[in-house]
Amino acid sequence: MTGNPVEAINLRRLFGDFIAVDNINLSVRQGEVFGFLGPNGAGKTTTVKMLCGLLLPSSGSATVAGFDIATQPDDVKRSIGYMSQKFSLYSDLTVSENIDFFGNIYGIANSRLTSRKREIIRLTGLEGRENTITSALSVGWKQRLALGCSVIHEPKILFLDEPTAGVDPDSRRMFWDLIYNLAQKGMTMFVTTHYMDEAENCTRLGFIYNGKMVASGTPLEIKRTRMKGTIIELDTDAPSEALGILRDMPVTNEVSFFGRLIHAVTMAAPEAVPRTVDSITLSLKQHGIPVNRITTIPPSLEDIFISLIQQEDSREPS
Amino acid sequence: MTSWQLFLLRVKAIARKEFIQLRRDPRMLFIAFMAPIIQLTLFGYAATLDVKSVPVVVCDMDQSMQSRAVLNAVTSSGYFDIESRVPSVRDVRRSIDDGDAMVGIVIPDGLERDINAGKKAHIQTIIDGSNAIYATMVRSYLERIITNRALDLSAVEMSRNGYKPYTPLDIQQRVWYNPTLKSRDFMVPGVFALVLMIISTVLTSMAIVKEKERGTIEQLIVTPIKPLELIAGKLLPFAIISLIDITLVTMVAVFWFRIPLHGSFALLFLLSALFMLTTLGLGLLISTVSRTQQQAMMISLLLIMPIILLSGVMSPIENMPIGVQYFTLLIPLRYFIVIVRSIFMKGSGMSILWPDALALAAFGIVLFLLSVSRFNKRIG
Numbered sequence: 001m002t003g004n005p006v007e008a009i010n011l012r013r014l015f016g017d018f019i020a021v022d023n024i025n026l027s028v029r030q031g032e033v034f035g036f037l038g039p040n041g042a043g044k045t046t047t048v049k050m051l052c053g054l055l056l057p058s059s060g061s062a063t064v065a066g067f068d069i070a071t072q073p074d075d076v077k078r079s080i081g082y083m084s085q086k087f088s089l090y091s092d093l094t095v096s097e098n099i100d101f102f103g104n105i106y107g108i109a110n111s112r113l114t115s116r117k118r119e120i121i122r123l124t125g126l127e128g129r130e131n132t133i134t135s136a137l138s139v140g141w142k143q144r145l146a147l148g149c150s151v152i153h154e155p156k157i158l159f160l161d162e163p164t165a166g167v168d169p170d171s172r173r174m175f176w177d178l179i180y181n182l183a184q185k186g187m188t189m190f191v192t193t194h195y196m197d198e199a200e201n202c203t204r205l206g207f208i209y210n211g212k213m214v215a216s217g218t219p220l221e222i223k224r225t226r227m228k229g230t231i232i233e234l235d236t237d238a239p240s241e242a243l244g245i246l247r248d249m250p251v252t253n254e255v256s257f258f259g260r261l262i263h264a265v266t267m268a269a270p271e272a273v274p275r276t277v278d279s280i281t282l283s284l285k286q287h288g289i290p291v292n293r294i295t296t297i298p299p300s301l302e303d304i305f306i307s308l309i310q311q312e313d314s315r316e317p318s
Numbered sequence: 319m320t321s322w323q324l325f326l327l328r329v330k331a332i333a334r335k336e337f338i339q340l341r342r343d344p345r346m347l348f349i350a351f352m353a354p355i356i357q358l359t360l361f362g363y364a365a366t367l368d369v370k371s372v373p374v375v376v377c378d379m380d381q382s383m384q385s386r387a388v389l390n391a392v393t394s395s396g397y398f399d400i401e402s403r404v405p406s407v408r409d410v411r412r413s414i415d416d417g418d419a420m421v422g423i424v425i426p427d428g429l430e431r432d433i434n435a436g437k438k439a440h441i442q443t444i445i446d447g448s449n450a451i452y453a454t455m456v457r458s459y460l461e462r463i464i465t466n467r468a469l470d471l472s473a474v475e476m477s478r479n480g481y482k483p484y485t486p487l488d489i490q491q492r493v494w495y496n497p498t499l500k501s502r503d504f505m506v507p508g509v510f511a512l513v514l515m516i517i518s519t520v521l522t523s524m525a526i527v528k529e530k531e532r533g534t535i536e537q538l539i540v541t542p543i544k545p546l547e548l549i550a551g552k553l554l555p556f557a558i559i560s561l562i563d564i565t566l567v568t569m570v571a572v573f574w575f576r577i578p579l580h581g582s583f584a585l586l587f588l589l590s591a592l593f594m595l596t597t598l599g600l601g602l603l604i605s606t607v608s609r610t611q612q613q614a615m616m617i618s619l620l621l622i623m624p625i626i627l628l629s630g631v632m633s634p635i636e637n638m639p640i641g642v643q644y645f646t647l648l649i650p651l652r653y654f655i656v657i658v659r660s661i662f663m664k665g666s667g668m669s670i671l672w673p674d675a676l677a678l679a680a681f682g683i684v685l686f687l688l689s690v691s692r693f694n695k696r697i698g
Contacts, residue, residue: 052540074542082540088533092342093335104331105541107324133342149537 003066004029005157005188006051010060013046020046022211023060028157028204033179033189035202037305043211044192048159051190053077065156078106081150085162087142089149091135095126098134098149106153116152124148124178140171147178157188164195176201196302205301207308214308219301226308227299229253230273232280234262235293242289249283251276254310263303325550328543332551336525340555350521354513354563358570361509368501369452369459373401375419377410382430388441391467392423397459410444420446421456433471451633495580495663506577507662508631510567511654514590515597516622518560522601523614526552531610545694553598557591560598564590571662580665589657589675595682596650602689631655650681 006028013021021043028034038044049055051064053073062069065079089098099120103113121127124144134142143163151158160179164172176198183189183203191202199205200219207215207222215226232252236242239262246255246264254265268276277294284291299307319327340346374392378385392398401419404410410422422444432439443460447453473483496503529535538548564587571577579586600621608614626632628642629651635643646652653674660666668675 054539077540077542080540082537084533084536086533086536088535088537090335090339090534091532092339097335097338101331101335102537102541104327105538105543107319107327107542109319109323109327 003063005066006034006062006064006190008047008051008060008062011047011050011057011062012059013043013050013055014058019211021050021057024208024211024213026062026206026213026216028188028190030188031183031186032203033183033191033201035199035205036190036192036208037194037199037205038192038208039194039309042208044208045161047208048161048190048192051076052080052082052159078153079156081153081155081158083143083146083150083158083160083163085165087139087146089134089142089146092133094131094133095121095137095145096130098145099152102149103152108153120148120152123151123181125174138171140167140174143167143171143175144178147175151182151187155187157190158182160189160191162192162194164193164198172198196300196305199301207305209309209312212312214312215304222301222304223299227304228307229265229267230270231297231299231303232264232266232273232277233258233293233295233297234264234280234291235260236262236284236289236291238289241287242284245283245287245289246280249280251279254307256306258302265303265307325544325547328547329551329554332548333554336552336555340559346521346524350517350559351563351566354517354567355570357513357516358506358509358567359574361512362502362506362571362575369397369455372398372421372456373419374398374421374423375410375413376400376403377405377407377422377424378403379427380425380429384430384433384439385425388425388429388464388467389423391463392460395459395463397463414444414446417446421460436475502575503577503663504659506571506575507658508655510571510662511593511629511651511658512626512631513567514560514563514593515625515651515654516618517563518556518594518597519601519604519622520615520618521559522553522556522598523604523608523618524611525556526602526605527608527611527614530605546690549602549690549693553602556601557594557598560594561587561591577662579662581661581667585667585671586658586661589654589661589671589678592675592678592682593650593654593657595686596678599682599686599689602693603685606689606692625649625651628652629655650678650685653677653681 004027006026008024008026011021011024011026012019024043024047026047036044036047046055050057050069051062053064053069053076056070064076067075067079069076090101093101096117099117100113103116104110108116121130124147126141126145126148129137129141134145137145147158147160147163164175167175172195179189179191191198193199202219204218205216205222206213215222217225234242234246239257239260243255243257243262246252246262251268252264252266256263264280266273266276273296277296281291281294340350376389378389389400393400398421402413404413407424410419410424413419414422422442424442424444426440426442429439429441441464443457443464445453445457445460469485476483493499529538568579568583568586572579601618604614604617604621608617628635628638628646628649630646631651635646635652638646656674657671657678660671664670
């Protein structure tokens with residue numbers, strides 16, 4: 001196979017007048033964990049559906065595993081695995097029966113299925129649960145089984161659509177171990193998520209917003225290149241009042257809550273940042289707002305994400 | 319692996335999954351195997367049009383030997399039971415209004431006197447006509463009994479006057495295929511056809527819609543499975559269940575209701591299978607327009623009602639307006655009803671049934687292909 005496992009050029013999809021996906025360019029490299037990020041309704045699912053050969057693009061083109069998604073959807077489907085955010089295995093079948101079923105559907109004859117099933121059970125850690133009815137499994141185990149079923153045919157690329165939505169943190173970590181495990185064996189992972197901590201763990205990222213790709217690259221690249229300005233983190237006991245005051249100050253733009261803390265972005269030159277911090281502290285003190293802690297911090301992906309969305313929103317006149 | 323081997327592997331996988339799911343779903347299991355038997359049994363008892371033990375209210379103002387003789391003729395026929403005797407015509411009316419009686423017989427004062435005087439005597443009968451079909455039958459039974467009594471009286475009168483009584487016209491009636499005119503022998507084969515249609519249509523549509531409802535279809539359509547493989551795998555179990563149902567329902571008809579099966583069971587089985595092409599197709603079609611199992615159920619009911627009414631199972635097609643009669647030609651059940659009744663009652667074979675079988679095959683293939691192509695588009 002030559003070229004990247006996923007390659008999209010000017011991929012576009014309309015639903016009536018609505019542009020769900022707007023000229024997206026994408027390339028995912030062999031064996032990497034590609035994180036596809038964006039808020040709900042940004043066009044993530046539509047893009048994934050096109051790449052899986054379920055939806056035709058309105059214009060543009062893409063190849064997945066070297067096959068054209070528009071003209072060779074069957075070859076695409078044979079080469080990929082797909083795991084949806086909604087559990088979509090048969091809950092009234094046992095673990096083993098689900099694996100058998102999807103194995104057969106992917107054309108694995110029973111002679112080979114036995115050994116393949118054993119590998120899947122070992123990979124997902126489902127030993128001893130083979131004869132459990134799937135509905136009796138916890139959410140975390142169900143997701144592992146779903147992943148197991150979607151790689152039964154050893155696909156070159158695995159698409160995971162918000163695989164850990166609603167899963168407890170422990171199970172999420174175990175699940176990501178599984179993802180890395182498969183990636184190390186050379187399987188390319190295409191993961192959509194809105195958990196930022198998960199995004200930090202991806203090899204490379206793509207940010208999609210309003211159907212457009214607004215940033216892409218490794219997490220480090222994105223942090224280095226896409227963050228304009230410096231982030232000042234503020235810890236105060238009166239965050240709401242502080243937020244209002246900071247928003248009125250000319251030295252700060254993009255002021256937002258970050259959990260219980262406040263993040264303010266300043267466009268001041270690096271050498272002028274300490275002075276800005278001082279002026280903020282002073283201003284807050286004048287208003288009688290106690291400052292527990294104020295400091296500059298390296299941007300997190302969430303900061304960048306919010307910043308990119310705000311930039312995008314201010315650019316659109318509509 | 320050749321594509322044919324792949325096809326078989328996938329169809330088998332889906333069919334096996336379907337059977338496993340059915341085995342674990344007591345509700346579906348009940349619908350598949352118990353419902354047909356219960357339905358046929360209930361309908362078999364309920365759907366009879368036989369005149370039997372019709373409640374009669376009598377107002378006998380004559381209280382004579384002649385009036386008793388008439389009433390005796392009515393009750394001894396076995397079709398009528400005298401429920402009450404009342405003194406006035408008003409009471410007769412109330413009895414029928416209340417639904418206590420279906421027939422009122424009013425014998426005026428002077429019946430015996432008139433008969434003995436050789437004059438024409440009068441008897442009034444009142445029939446509750448709210449069920450027109452039944453009332454018509456009751457009327458003709460009642461008419462026949464009383465007319466026979468009148469003929470007897472006239473015979474007596476003639477011989478008294480020295481004439482040899484004779485009837486100028488003698489009817490030699492023979493009823494073929496159902497000599498005792500038991501309506502059950504006619505209705506049960508009809509219900510047999512209905513039960514098969516309902517079960518196979520509803521089960522098929524539900525089984526496919528269930529995948530949509532639970533979201534499992536999503537995982538299927540990202541696999542390289544072809545729509546035809548999915549359909550074949552889905553329909554195979556329900557075709558097999560329907561064939562088992564045919565056997566069960568035939569057994570109930572023959573061994574429980576003692577409906578004589580004059581024709582060949584093999585032919586009945588074969589043509590039922592042919593009919594099922596249309597019902598499985600219909601079920602598939604319903605599944606493409608419904609999103610939930612409730613919707614599928616509702617649409618099935620909405621379609622099945624008119625199909626039953628227009629199929630001729632309840633009332634003869636010949637009695638429908640001519641436009642409607644033509645329309646019934648589009649209803650596959652119509653042909654199947656003819657086939658089932660003919661095989662059961664007349665013992666007909668292919669030499670007679672081939673036009674109906676041909677129509678059924680044509681409808682089956684067209685409807686089936688139509689639903690498959692529509693299903694393809696929906697899923698692809």
